[in-house]
Amino acid sequence: MKEAFDVAIVGAGPAGISAACLLADQGVKTIVVERGEYPGSKNISGGVLYGYDLYQILPDFPAQNCPIERNIVESRLWYLSKDGGYSLSYRNQIFAQERKQNVFTVGRAKFDRWFAEQAKKKGALMACGTVVTDLLRDDQNRIVGVQTDRADGDLRAKLVLLADGVNSPLAAKTGFRPEPKPHQVALAVKEVIELSEEQIQERFNVEPNNGVTIEILGVVTKGMNGIAVIYTNRKSLSLCIGANLSDLAQHKVKPYEMMEDFKEHPMVAPLIRGGKSTEYMAHWIAEGGYDSIPQLCGDGFLIGGDSAMLFNTLHREGSNLAMTSGRFAAEAMLEALEKGDFSRHGLQGYISRLQNSYIFKDLKKYKRFGQFLETHPELFTSLPEWASQAAREILTVNGVPKKEKQKVLWNQLRAKISPMRLLRIFWDGWRSVK
Amino acid sequence: MKVEDKLFLDRFRVDEEPHLRIIDGSVCQHKCSDQPCLYFCPANVYRLEKDRISIAYEGCLECGSCRIGCPHLNIEWRFPRGGYGVSHKFG
Numbered sequence: 001m002k003e004a005f006d007v008a009i010v011g012a013g014p015a016g017i018s019a020a021c022l023l024a025d026q027g028v029k030t031i032v033v034e035r036g037e038y039p040g041s042k043n044i045s046g047g048v049l050y051g052y053d054l055y056q057i058l059p060d061f062p063a064q065n066c067p068i069e070r071n072i073v074e075s076r077l078w079y080l081s082k083d084g085g086y087s088l089s090y091r092n093q094i095f096a097q098e099r100k101q102n103v104f105t106v107g108r109a110k111f112d113r114w115f116a117e118q119a120k121k122k123g124a125l126m127a128c129g130t131v132v133t134d135l136l137r138d139d140q141n142r143i144v145g146v147q148t149d150r151a152d153g154d155l156r157a158k159l160v161l162l163a164d165g166v167n168s169p170l171a172a173k174t175g176f177r178p179e180p181k182p183h184q185v186a187l188a189v190k191e192v193i194e195l196s197e198e199q200i201q202e203r204f205n206v207e208p209n210n211g212v213t214i215e216i217l218g219v220v221t222k223g224m225n226g227i228a229v230i231y232t233n234r235k236s237l238s239l240c241i242g243a244n245l246s247d248l249a250q251h252k253v254k255p256y257e258m259m260e261d262f263k264e265h266p267m268v269a270p271l272i273r274g275g276k277s278t279e280y281m282a283h284w285i286a287e288g289g290y291d292s293i294p295q296l297c298g299d300g301f302l303i304g305g306d307s308a309m310l311f312n313t314l315h316r317e318g319s320n321l322a323m324t325s326g327r328f329a330a331e332a333m334l335e336a337l338e339k340g341d342f343s344r345h346g347l348q349g350y351i352s353r354l355q356n357s358y359i360f361k362d363l364k365k366y367k368r369f370g371q372f373l374e375t376h377p378e379l380f381t382s383l384p385e386w387a388s389q390a391a392r393e394i395l396t397v398n399g400v401p402k403k404e405k406q407k408v409l410w411n412q413l414r415a416k417i418s419p420m421r422l423l424r425i426f427w428d429g430w431r432s433v434k
Numbered sequence: 435m436k437v438e439d440k441l442f443l444d445r446f447r448v449d450e451e452p453h454l455r456i457i458d459g460s461v462c463q464h465k466c467s468d469q470p471c472l473y474f475c476p477a478n479v480y481r482l483e484k485d486r487i488s489i490a491y492e493g494c495l496e497c498g499s500c501r502i503g504c505p506h507l508n509i510e511w512r513f514p515r516g517g518y519g520v521s522h523k524f525g
Contacts, residue, residue: 035513037447041521042496108525129517149516167498169511179502187499189476191440192524236524245503249470256437256476279524280440282476282495 005031005125007333008146008157010132010170012039014319015305016163017115018057018326019333024124026334031125031155032116033132033148035164040112043165044190044283045319047231047238048072048213049111051101053320056327058118062101067114069105069233070211071096074204078267080218081388085267096210105211105231105238107192108319127155135160135174135301142342143300158342159300159333163326166286166306176303177294182249183374184288184309186226188242189255191263192233193275200232203271215316218384220262222253225373225380228262229316230271237272239263242285244374255282285318286311289370290363296354297347302329310359314366314433321359328353365433372432376425382416383425437478441493449518452491454479454500455510462487462508471500471509495520 007023009016012034023030036042047069054061062068074091095102116126127148136145136154145156162171166185171177197208204212211232220228226243241255241262248255262268286292286309293309296302304310305322312321332350336342354360373379390409394402413422456462462469463485471480471487477495481488496519501511513519 035516037517037521040525042519044522044525109522110525112525131513131516167496169498169501169513182503185499185502187474187476187497233524245474245499248474249468249503249505252468252470252473254437254473254478256440256478260435277435277440277443279443279522280495281444281520281522281525282497282499284497284499 005029005155005157006337007031007159007161008033008155009161009163010146011162011164011307012036012116012126012128013043013112013163013165013305013322014115015307015322015326015329016161017112017119018323019161019163019304019330020119020124021057021122022327022330023333024119024122027123028334028337030123031127031157032119033130033146033155034126034128035131037129038113039116039126039128040109043108043112044281045108046188046190046229046240046316047105047107047233048103048316049106050103050317050320053323057323064118065114067106067110068101069107070206071100071209072103072105072213073206073210074212076212076214078214078216078218079384079387080216080220080265080267081385082219083266084388084392085218085384086387086391087267096207103213105213105233107233132164132170134170141299143298159302159336161326161329161333162301162303162307163305163322164307166284166309168307171294171303171307176298176301177307177309180284180286180288180292180309182246183244184286184292185245186242186285186287187245187248187255188240188283188285189259190238190240190281190283191259191277192236192238192279193272194236194278195272195275197235199274200235200237204232206232217379219380220258220265221380222251222258223377223381224248224251224253225377230268236278237275239268239272244287245284256280285313287313287370289313290360290367293363297332297350298344300342302332302347302350304329310363312362312366314369315362317362324357324359325354328357368432372428376428378417378421378425386413386416441477444495445521445523446492447518447521448492449514451515452489453512453514453519454489454491454494456487456489457508457510459486461506466506466508468505471504474499474503
């Protein structure tokens with residue numbers, strides 16, 4: 001490709017496409033290089049997306065036939081033992097009315113493809129089926145474009161945005177972001193299970209077009225630091241389960257077998273009964289938090305979204321952080337293009353925008369949360385089993401006075417976890433999210 | 435449901451040229467007692483055949499875990515060529 005561009009974006013995910021939409025809208029000559037055969041074909045998320053961040057980029061997204069699966073009206077949190085578990089849930093009609101599209105489910109293959117179409121309509125160019133193999137540098141080590149695996153592979157651009165996702169050998173190769181350590185990523189597997197619309201509405205007690213999310217902690221991750229989710233789509237459920245990669249290696253757990261056991265859990269099995277599996281996927285989740293964020297811009301380049309390790313574990317926010325970081329990157333690039341200053345200094349607007357936004361503020365707030373989970377394995381082993389046993393005993397009416405039951409339960413807990421350790425868990429947990 | 439059946443649900447456009455390679459087979463054989471790639475790979479790409487590890491790269495889900503999870507960093511990892519590899523229908 002002999003043509004020169006103002007901006008080259010690596011990756012047609014939410015970060016890259018958000019930036020492309022805004023840049024192309026301002027008449028900036030923008031190209032997006034995507035390795036999949038179409039935008040979204042390599043992309044995965046649990047499946048929820050937040051409307052606020054998308055609205056900042058495409059305010060008319062519902063009218064543009066955005067492929068929304070279900071509007072989420074209820075969030076459930078489960079804490080599971082082997083044979084049962086606690087369920088805490090919150091539903092409010094406001095999420096079906098005024099705050100509709102606060103959070104909704106999507107299939108990323110469909111959503112990203114649609115999102116990229118919007119960028120194309122605004123004038124951005126998409127080069128699919130193309131892997132970026134390296135970055136082009138000038139004699140002063142400034143980034144001046146990208147190298148691709150196409151025959152006429154070099155593509156020159158004034159600015160490059162790396163938005164190629166959490167699994168980015170490119171980011172590592174270029175020295176911008178070291179390879180994540182196994183404890184900084186979770187490896188999650190996902191299965192999409194087809195059911196009829198009516199079955200989903202009945203099983204989750206929702207009206208057509210509305211849906212439920214379930215976030216799950218407990219023994220289903222086999223003592224490893226991990227999480228599972230169930231999200232409702234229009235005609236399917238998304239089941240995901242994952243754990244810290246270093247934990248998986250250490251415990252010698254096969255992710256697909258963990259998924260099979262999860263599907264058989266008595267709280268899960270009735271929800272998926274009769275469903276047909278239609279797709280199986282695997283992906284990393286950037287769980288390193290605030291401390292794993294790399295240098296985010298340099299001479300001629302910026303890093304956004306998952307490539308920049310922008311992920312909020314506690315609130316399952318990832319694609320929305322990607323979109324907003326893409327938006328900030330586009331705004332900073334517009335400033336740099338106007339000034340003609342493509343240096344790290346000229347792109348500082350990106351960093352200051354991130355610092356002043358909810359993205360850095362939230363990630364800073366939960367800085368210690370990842371470490372809290374990592375250092376308190378009881379949360380995934382003895383504690384859920386004990387908590388379940390406690391509820392089971394208290395709820396069983398068999399002539400034994402409650403006081404006696406409490407005494408037995410308390411002694412059992414003390415035998416498993418010392419009161420000091422228990423206090424420590426609560427204190428550390430509180431400190432990690434306060 | 436077996437992992438083979440799960441992978442059967444996916445659409446792959448397989449490149450003839452493998453994108454994964456074990457750099458030094460003797461490291462796996464003699465220096466790596468745990469061989470965690472045999473467990474954590476979500477697509478069961480790495481399989482033990484007699485003494486050596488074989489690579490079924492055709493079913494790779496491109497998560498990257500083996501690249502950083504191999505304790506000896508003994509796996510050469512690239513993306514499949516543009517347009518090849520797994521393609522999601524739903525995502």
